Amino acid sequence: MEKIFKIILQALFLIEKNHDWTFFDEFVLNSPSHAGQLDWLTNSVKRENVLHPGNGWGKTDVIAKKHIYYILKHFTDGAKYRTLNIAITNEQAELVQDRIVAYVQNSQLLSKWLIPKDSVVKFPSPKIRWCNGAITEFKTTKKKAESVEGKEYGYISADEIALELYLEFVRDAILTPRLRAWHDSQIDFSATPKGMNAYYRVVKDIERKGGYVRGGSSYENPHTDHTLLDYQSSTWSEAKIDQTILGKFIDTAEMMFASRIEKLIDNEMNYAEVERGHKYVEGWDLARGRKGSLSDQTVGYRIDVTSKPFKIVKRWAFQLPWTEKERENINVEAGVELEKSSIEREIRRAHYESNADVYLDSTGVGDTLYGMVQDIARPVDFRGGRKDEILDHLQAVIDAGFLKSPFIPELTDEMTIYQREDKNLDTDNIMALAIASTAIKIKNQDYGSVAV
DSSP: OHHHHHHHHHHHHHHHHHOOOHHIIIIISSOOOOHHHHHHHHHOOSSEEEEOOOTTSOHHHHHHHHHHHHHHHTGGGGGGOEEEEEESSHHHHHHHHHHHHHHHHHOTTTTTTSSOTTOEEOSSSOEEEOTTSOEEEEEEOHHHHGGGTTOOOSEEEEESOTTOTTHHHIIIIIIGGGGTTOTTOEEEEEOOOOSSSHHHHHHHHHHHTTOEEEOOOGGGOTTSOHHHHHHHHTTSOHHHIIIIITOOOOOOTTOTTGGGHHHHBOTTOOOOOOOTTOOEEEEEEOOSOTTSOTTOOEEEEEEEOSSSSEEEEEEEEEOOOSSHHHHHHHHHHHTSOOOSOOHHHHHHHHHHHHOOEEEEEOSTTHHHHHHHHTTTEEEEOOTTTHHHHHHHHHHHHHHTTOEEBOOOHHHHHHHHHOOSSOTTSOOHHHHHHHHHHTTSOOTTOOTTTTOO
16 A cells, blocks of 8 residues: 555645646556646646536546545545535536546556445435545535535536526635635536536636636547547537537527527426326427437427426437337337337327327428327427427517426527527427427417417
8 A cells, every 4th residue: 555655646746746647647547638638637727717628528537537636635634625526417416426436446546445335425415435534525506506505625626517597606605615625725617618608707707817718629539439520510500510519609699599598497497297287288399210310309398387487397308210110110120129119109108197288290201190199199380481480489488487497408508509590400309399389378379379
């Protein structure tokens, strides 16, 4: 153990004196960083730092490494020392927990002692209890991050935080005051941009205060399949490439739903099970075909319309055969059960569970599936100028405050960059929600009047 501690101390010394993470990466964690990550680790030495690269750059990696570094640096502080990773959802917060554990398990120097057996807790409050009594917590920003009030942390990472509606308040009133106990304490904000919103304003303020701010292209990560990035982005709009691949803050003023994210999303909400006596609506946007883009999915939303504001309580997304007959044919041809369900079955299963009013995209080939489920569903056809009418209706529903949703990354991603000329844009989630929203009455419209 003495030799192990000497290597660790040497690694910590190089970081502290020269901001050189190479030795720590290679000899302590056995996991070299790519050049962009090393640049970030080297320069993110301010009280507040921001990382806003494209998707797949490796944000989670560098955040996890900094947690391990701070725990080792303050090892003698024992149980007094805490670090925190905070995100909008538990699932996102726990991604950093999983990465920390993976790095420790992959390290010949750390794996046998740093995290004792049964010290990685998932429920009810995710945390890691380190061998010296120190704790790393994984929290959400729900209820304006009230769960971290009154605590002290030596290092805080705020991960995938771009759509936290109250980020400025959370930063100033909750997170920054938690750094008082240690002179070297830090906050790192990390997220791919989502327009010029609260995250953008926080980034600009940190920049003005002299904090380190770095973006970066997804292509900086050599472990990402660059040919796949080429394939995906070949049909994307310039705005989507700038934001998703290059990590740029784009002007969303002309995006018809970007400014409505704050009106729609309630980060305190969660999905909910069907309740007896409640009334529901379900809307489905159908994948155009299973041989197309992997991003083309059948998406469905269930909305509780019992009382206003109405609430999104469930989301589906999958690629399946359209009908039960197609599913059977695929399985017969393969000689094994490749497909266990179909779109038809999932729509019927959802309706059986909720007794919802079902609205279905019947445009073009969608009319075929509608014919299979017309006993339970109403058709919504986007042809003949109806698309603009249906999208305008969804805007009006959101603007009127009639609809609220939990944070749904796929939906908010689409809302950030959606334009009426939507060629080469992902639209499955917006269209599914627009279809479901045709059932919501605005002013003198009858219930379901937008459906045809």
